[in-house]
Every structure is written in structure tokens, then in C-alpha cells.
Amino acid sequence: MKSLYIHIPFCNHICTYCDFCKHLYSYSNVLKYLNQLEEEVKDRYNNEVLDTIYIGGGTPSVLNMEELRKLFNIISLIKLNKNYEFTFECNVNDITEELITFLYKNKVNRISIGVESFNENKLKFMERYANYEDVENKMNMIRRIGINNINLDLMYAIPGETLKDLENDLKLFLKLKPDHISTYSLILEEYTKLSNKEILPIDEELELNMYNYIRNKLKRKKYIHYEVSNFCLSGKESIHNLNYWNNLEYYGFGLGAHGYIDGIRYENTKNLDEYLKGNYVYKQEIVGIREKQENELMLGFRKIKGISLQEFFDKYQVNMQEVFPIKPLLKNKDLIYKDGYIYINPDKIYIMNEILLKMI
């Protein structure tokens, strides 16, 4: 199982909270960028058959048709498995019949839409725009064209947000019947528009209540909680993201992308000029065995189902409980064992780092 991530670092507008690698869209840069991206793919891709592709950003949907054709030309170099998953991230405003038809014809079978919220105050805080009817129409159109796997992003824990605001937001999200919902609680990161302002995060207790509300509500609506902040209808897990959480390998191409290939984790430069010059790798390091095992925990415990003891053993030829202090944590109910899997006590997911810190 191997994946590919491609980063399109351009946006029409920079959202206040975003700390991903992004630039304002400019026509002249994009073509140069895509040419360089092609070089990188040709240079680094080893021709193996991949299982998932994810095109994220930035805002991939900001590309015009000419640029998209160029991008998908590059992607045609990639060999895909028969049962592949191919996700393309879209901004609501960019979604047109032309775009979706093009994506559908070019093998995209999953669309992720950055809706984030329908609440005016929340949207204003994020400097985003979304309208319920608009999203509803566009989702219908996507499904009509033939793409039947749609994710919606939902943000919560926005300063000023109440539990009631969240309830209303979630109600509208559910009305749209997305196949998958990714939730994000706002994190005030450095190097964002917000970091220049003095903004206090919302109360931790309220945030936990919001999280629990989302969990319970979605569960009642038959959504499966399969990762700390991800929910889906049966069979609609994001295979691409599961690949990360299973600590498996993936290519990352494009500005600021991260990859993990042949036991080496690498990070591409975030400097567009450097990238355009062809100096794409910023740093890389071989992951040692202990670090690999620790990553296995750090990532694997994000899955609600947890980590399979058998799979751990198959991967590392050692039992998990021999290299990590699992037993005392089972005893104090930080961890739970069931059917060959170890997982974080669902009541303690929101303090999962504290549990990880006891192990690594």
C-alpha cells in the first residue's frame, strides 16, 4: 500500500487560520510551478503501482482548465491500482460543471470540499464564504456527474462560538448527507494571519464539550468515528489518510510537501523560488527503528480502532508490549485491549498526547 500527495500551493484568498504552505494565485507562477512539479515527479517517482492520490493545497480548484490539463498530464505518469482512491480538494466557489466533469473523466473519485461552517460569525472570523443552498446544489451536481464520495470539512472551537452555533452548523452539514466529515478544532498557529492579533482560544472545557457533541451526534446519524477527528458513512473511510495513520509510505510532491519513501522521511522546500530552481528537497532523514515504532503509536492511536498487535509484530518482529509500557496503561484504563487491538480509551482521546508521552 503506497500513496501520493501533490501540493498545489495557490489560493485566491488566504484564510486567517491557515498555516499550510500557500501563495496567492498568480497566473505566471502557476505554469512554472507545474513544469517544475513535472520534473520532480519524473525525477523521483519509481514507477510502482500506487493505491491513492490526494491533490491538496492551498486550493487545487483555483487552477484554470489549461493548468488542470497540465496537472493531469503529469498525473498520467502515475500507475494506479485497480481499487484506487483519488481525492481532489475544492473550494465551494470554484466548483463548476466543467471542473467536475473534467475531474471525473480524469479518474478523480472523491471530492473534498472546504466548507468549514455556515455560521456567519465563524465564516467572518476565518475570512471564508459558504452558502448552504450553493453547497447543496454543487453536491447534487457532483453526484449527478458520477462522483459519489464527498467529504466536507467542518471547523469548530472558533473564538465566540457557542455550543448552540455548533449544533446549528452540524445540523446543516448532516442535511447535506456527506459521505465523510473531517472536523478541525481551531489551532492558533504561528505564521498565520491570526498570530498577529491577540486572540485567545476558547475554553478547553467548552471545546471538549463540542468535540463530544460532534462525536455523539454523528454516531446517532450512523457515521463511524474512525479517527480522532474523522467520521464517515460505512465503507467511506479516507484510504489515503488511513495510509498516513498506518505509518505506511507515500510520496509527497510539490512545494512544502512531505514524503516517506524507502524508510526516509523528507520535506520539500517551502520557498517557491528555490522550488522553481529545482532545489525541491529541504531536508530528509532516515527513520530509525525506535522512531518508526514510536511513529506507529503516535499515528496508529489516532485510529479509534487502535493498533493491531499482530500487525505490529509482523512489522517489527517484536511485541508492542515489550518495547512500550503498555501494561500499566491498560491497568489505569488509558488504553483498552479488545480483539487483538490496543486502542486509546474513548473517554481520553482528547488528552491523547498525555498518554503518548507516557509511552515514547
Added chain:
Amino acid sequence: MNKNIRNFSIIAHIDHGKSTLADRILEITNSVSKHDMKEQLLDSMDIERERGITIKLNAVELKYNYKNQEYILHLIDTPGHVDFSYEVSRSLAACDGAILIVDATQGIEAQTFANLYLALNNNLTIIPVINKIDLPNANIEKVTNELIDVLGFKKEEIILCSGKTGEGVENLLNAIVERINPPKYYEDNLLRALIFDSYFDSYRGVIVSVKVASGEIKLKDKIKLMSTGAVYEVVELGVNTPKEKKLDKLASGQVGWINASIKSIDDVNVGDTITSEINPVSIPLEGYKPMKPMVYSGLFPIEPNKFENLREALEKLKLNDAALVYEPVTSIALGFGFRTGFLGLLHMEIIEERIEREFGIEIIATSPSVIYEVTKTNGEEILVHSPNELPDRAQIKCIKEPFVSSSIFVPSEYIGPIMDLCSEKRGIYKSLEYIDKTRVNIHYELPLSEIVYDFFDKLKSLSKGYASFDYELSDYKESDLVKMDILINGTVVDALSTIVHKDAAYKRGKEITENLKEIIPRQLFQVPIQASIGSKVIARENISAMKKNVLAKCYGGDITRKRKLLEKQKEGKKRMKMVGSVEIPPEAFLSVLKTNK
């Protein structure tokens, strides 16, 4: 030989420009080339330069030509802060004269007085100097009158100069030659050298700073340290000019250093006399009384296995810091450490910082305590250096605490607030005198514990920084004192206990619990913090349980960054001290000192 030697030091209130004037003197006597010149040249410790203060005395030899004769001047730069007055007294014992500096913009201050009296007690010739005359707000006339009216100098004695521009510095050098007596002459010509300082050099062992009062010391001489009887052979000796300069001998009247491969720190006592083994004198030079520490604090290594390293660090620091005392102590919360005595808070801060910087040992310091005299019901009298040594309440007949007599120099418009502060701090009014029309010198007796706590900060803020303050221990007085414990998650943390006045207990208990609530990070469970006297809880705060510590999103494959975040959290946990099941950061143990503004 002696008649062309002058030994002098510079004394002043802090910030009146001692070190800058010393810099100019070095420059004018060509002791340092312009190229090597830097500010605060004699302050060799980083910590001195960073804070712009002098902590250690420093001795240098200068050559000065006066009326076609060469004179050797020994300049000893001294600290100005009240905590370091013992350093001043040590350097004065090696001198025959002192330059008393007064800032032309400030006038005389509390420590001008204190240092002047120290010098007069040592029978030194005083040269009064008004410094910083180049500043636009210099008020030479007013300060001259203060020196005449308050300190009793004559107008013609006063020298005006600027350490910054160098103006008047030659006049000062001439006055040093003319007015200060050459060192006392001993007719027997036997070796007598006063040890006025020492430090540890990791390659050479203990280096001692001496003033040779009579006779001479040569290379390979066998010398005897009179108080311990230890004998050593001189390997190296010399003077500082201010660079270390090796010589063959130190003659009568010279101030220099000796390396005699002394490996045992205990053999060297500052204030001791060095004589010759073959031809010794029988009576040592008059030394000086060692200073007694005024406050005690527990120092504990954060990493328990650094206990021996901490002991070594303290040993080495003690070498040139006679006032530092320590003994091993055990705390339930903090493990093995040292109960350490200091002259005051600045002294404590400096030592703690030096341990961390020069020896690389991270330490936890408990809040400082004064020494209490406790009379037990069975008549026994004991000294209590830390709250945990206080006997059971039922066994205590009375507790006495140290008081200081203090003098506060302040512009008269602040008299009201300062007197309110002193009475709030349980001070006993003594007297008030006007220095001139606008400034007063207020005398109070104050409990030392209040000074250790926050008196000085409050004094400075109430007087907008204008007040200056000096104090010395006066006596012990009976007070209504109680031990206040702090309970974290239901357990008494011995390192956080304090002795407080009964009337102040509620307020202090509230402050400490509030401070701890801020400092201690949230745990996975709710943590109550209580202040109690005996079994009675007098204040309580709760630290609510941690609700969130999760990487909310984990996409795009940026695993390394998430990892770093976890590693950072792990590092943070490492410096915490586990007390019961609660993780407490080191700074919490000083929270008892912090006041809510």
C-alpha cells in the same frame, strides 16, 4: 620602598559610576591600551557586565608619574549593593585610603553613608569626589553642600570629575598621591601578607590575592598560612595590571596574587595572614570579621544525581565568597540539597545564577527564610533556619525574629507613602532628618523577613525609584509568628512552607495559592491548592483538570512536526518535579516570594 605605593579603593552608592571612573583611571595611567578598552573592564564576570553591577572586588596595579617620581597605585574596585558590603570591608582592610564617589545628579544616598562609615572605621583617608559633572542635570552646588553639611568635608577637599569624559581624573590621581598615606612600615621586615580574596582555577588550584604588608615573597619561598598552619611552596606570583603579569617577587606594599599549588580549599581563609615558614612572625595582621548570612534558602538540583556536583560548585564559590555557608539538607518534596546562607536577596540570586551558568547545574531554590530564635517551653533555645525546623506549636514558648535598623533616603514628597509602607511592614519608627530642603533620611527598625519578602520592590515603586535604602542587623524581637503550610492535592509540600506573621497569614496564604494556580500546569485531574496553619485551611484554589492535549489535525503527512511537538512537551515534563502525583515546575518553589501587584 613603601613610600611610593598607594593602596586605595573606590566606594559609592550603587550606580554612582565607580566602574566607569575606574575605567578612566586605567586609561589615563596607560594601564590598558585604547584597543583593549571596554566598559566595566574590571568586572570580569559575565553576570557583572550584563547587570551593570560589580559583585566581586578586583585589584589592579597602576603606575603613575607625579612630579617626576613613579608611584605604584593599587586600585581595588568594590561592589555598591548593600548585600556585598562585606566585599567592601575586605577591600578596605587592604587599603590606606578610599575615594568616595557621589553622583552629581543624585547627591548622597543610603549607601554613600554606609560605605563611608565602613571606611572611617578602617581609619582610611577619604577623598570625596563628585562624579558625572558632565551631565546636563548635574547639580554640583547642591551636592557640594551636602558633602559639607551632611558628611562634614571641607570645600577644598572635594574633587569634581567625570568618569565618562575623563575631566578631573588627573586631579584625582594627584590627590591620591598627595593625601593617602603610604602603607604602614614594619621595621622587622618579616613577611606579613593579608589574604583578601581567593578563587579556584581548575588548572592551578587556589589562587590567593594578597596585600604584602611587610617583607617580601619570592618564587619557591615556603609560605605558611597562619590560621591553618598549612605550608606551601610558591609556584607563581604576580600582579594584575589589569592583565595578569608574572613577577619574581612581591615586595612590601604590593598587592598581587600567589599560586602555591594549593589544592585544598579548606586551607585558605580570606582574612588570614601569610608568613614565611623559616622566619615567621608570631602575630597575624588584623583580619576582619567574617560576615554572617542573613537569609537562608534550600538549593536542590533538579536532577537528583547532580547533588555531588552541586556540593562541588558551592565549595568553589565559597572560596572567594566567605559569606556563603551551606550544609546538606533533605526535603520530602525535593530530595537531597543544601540549606544555603546568603547576605541578602541579590547575593542569593547571583549565587543561584552562577551555579546554573558556571557549573551547568539546574537548581530549584526554595523561598528564602531569615533565622529565628525559638525558645521552647522546656527552656531550650534553638535557631531556626527554615520553616521546617520550627518545633511543634505546643512546644514553642516564644519566637524572636531579626530586625534591622534601616535608613531610607527619599525626596520629602514621598514621606507619607513610605511611612505607611514601613508601618504596614511592622516597622518601628526611629527618627527622620532632613538632608536638605527636599530630601530626608528616615530611620525605621524593620523585620528582616519583610525586607526579604517584598519591601524593596514596594519601596522602589512607591517612590518612583527615587528611594535608596540601607540596613544592618540590629537585634531580635519577639513576634507573633506562625508556620504556614501549603498543601498540593492534599499533601503538605515541605519546600513551600513559610513562617509568617499571624496578622498577614490570610493575605499571604491567598497570594501564594493564587500564584501557584498560575504556575502549576493543569494535570489530568483537578488539583486543590491549600494554605493552612496547623490543621486549619486558610486559603484554597483549584487547578481544573486538563481537558485537551491532542493534535487536532494530522494531515498532509507532516509527521516530523507533530513529533517535535510531542518531544517539546516531553522536554517540558522533564524539568518538572513530581510531588506526589502532581508535576510542579521549579519556579513554583519561589512563588512564595511573589506578591500580587
